[in-house]
Amino acid sequence: GAVVSQHPSWVICKSGTSVKIECRSLDFQATTMFWYRQFPKQSLMLMATSNEGSKATYEQGVEKDKFLINHASLTLSTLTVTSAHPEDSSFYICSARDLGGRSSYNEQFFGPGTRLTVL
Amino acid sequence: GQQVMQIPQYQHVQEGEDFTTYCNSSTTLSNIQWYKQRPGGHPVFLIQLVKSGEVKKQKRLTFQFGEAKKNSSLHITATQTTDVGTYFCAIRGSGGSQGNLIFGKGTKLSVKP
Numbered sequence: 001g002a003v004v005s006q007h008p009s010w011v012i013c014k015s016g017t018s019v020k021i022e023c024r025s026l027d028f029q030a031t032t033m034f035w036y037r038q039f040p041k042q043s044l045m046l047m048a049t050s051n052e053g054s055k056a057t058y059e060q061g062v063e064k065d066k067f068l069i070n071h072a073s074l075t076l077s078t079l080t081v082t083s084a085h086p087e088d089s090s091f092y093i094c095s096a097r098d099l100g101g102r103s104s105y106n107e108q109f110f111g112p113g114t115r116l117t118v119l
Numbered sequence: 120g121q122q123v124m125q126i127p128q129y130q131h132v133q134e135g136e137d138f139t140t141y142c143n144s145s146t147t148l149s150n151i152q153w154y155k156q157r158p159g160g161h162p163v164f165l166i167q168l169v170k171s172g173e174v175k176k177q178k179r180l181t182f183q184f185g186e187a188k189k190n191s192s193l194h195i196t197a198t199q200t201t202d203v204g205t206y207f208c209a210i211r212g213s214g215g216s217q218g219n220l221i222f223g224k225g226t227k228l229s230v231k232p
Contacts, residue, residue: 034219043207044162045226093161107152107164108220 002028006111009110014117014119015083021079021114023050023094029074030096034108035067050094051055084118091115121146123210125223129219133231138195140226142208151191152220157204159191165206198230200208 003026009102013019023033031052036044047068049057056069068080092115095108125142129163132138142151154162166175168184168191179202181194195202201224205225210218 041227044222045221046212046221095162107167108162110161110163113161117163 002026002033004094004096004111006092006094006116008033009101009112010115012117012119014081015038015085018082019080019091019095019116020083021042021116023077023079023096023111025096025098028096028098030077030098031068031074033077033096034070034078035069035079036093036095038113040091040094042085044093047079047092050079050105051076065114068102081116084116086118091119121210121212121221123151123208123221123223124149125208125226126190128224128225130230134199134200135197138202138228140208141190141192142223142227143190144210145189147188149188151184152209153171153191154192154199154207154222155204160204162207164173165200179224191192195228198228200230200232203228203230220228 005024005026007022011019033050035047037047038044046059047062050069050071052071052074058064066082071077091113093110093113095110097108123142123144130138130191150167152167153165155165156162166182171188173184179196183192205227207225208223209220212221
C-alpha cells in the first residue's frame with residue numbers, strides 16, 4: 001500500500017510550548033490529509049481535514065487556533081499544537097488517500113503516529 | 120452527528136477459539152470499512168463492504184454487511200496470537216467527497232496462547 005510517514009514519532013515538551021508534527025505521503029500525492037487523535041484505549045477521533053492550498057476543515061469542538069494545520073504541498077501536512085498543556089498529551093495520527101490509484105477502496109493509509117507528552 | 124456503535128469493547132479468547140465483533144448504525148450506510156491496529160501501531164485497512172448482504176473472506180477472517188446495510192461483523196475463526204490488536208469499523212462521515220472516516224470505538228482482542 002501507499003506509505004505515509006510522520007515525524008517525530010514521539011515528543012516530550014514542557015507546558016506552554018508549541019510542537020509541530022509533520023505528515024508526509026512518501027510515494028503519492030495527497031490533496032487531502034486527515035488528522036486524528038487517539039487517547040489510550042480509545043478510538044480515533046477526527047480532528048480536522050487538511051486541504052492542500054486551502055484552509056483546514058475542523059471538527060466540532062476542535063480549536064483551530066490551538067491546532068494549526070498547514071497543508072503546504074501535495075505531500076506534506078503539518079499539525080502544530082500551540083501552547084501545549086498536559087491534557088493535549090495524546091497519540092496523533094495522520095492519514096491520506098491515494099487518489100492516484102492505490103486507494104482502490106477509498107481506504108486511508110495511516111502514518112505511524114506521534115506520541116505527544118506534555119509535562 | 121453520525122456515529123457507529125461497536126461491541127464488544129474487549130474480548131479475551133483462548134488461542135484457537137473464534138472471535139466476532141459487531142458494528143451497528145442507526146442509518147443506512149453506503150459502505151463500511153474495517154481496520155486493524157496492533158498494539159503500539161497505527162490502523163491498517165483490512166476491507167471495504169459495499170453491497171447489501173455482502174460477505175467477504177480473507178483467510179480466517181469473514182466480513183459481513185447486513186441486508187439493510189446498517190450493521191456489519193468481523194469474524195475470526197480459530198484465533199492465533201498474531202490476531203491480537205484492536206479492530207475498528209469505520210464509516211464515511213458527512214464530509215462527502217473529502218472522505219473523512221468515523222470510527223467505532225473498536226474491539227480489543229487478546230489471545231491467550
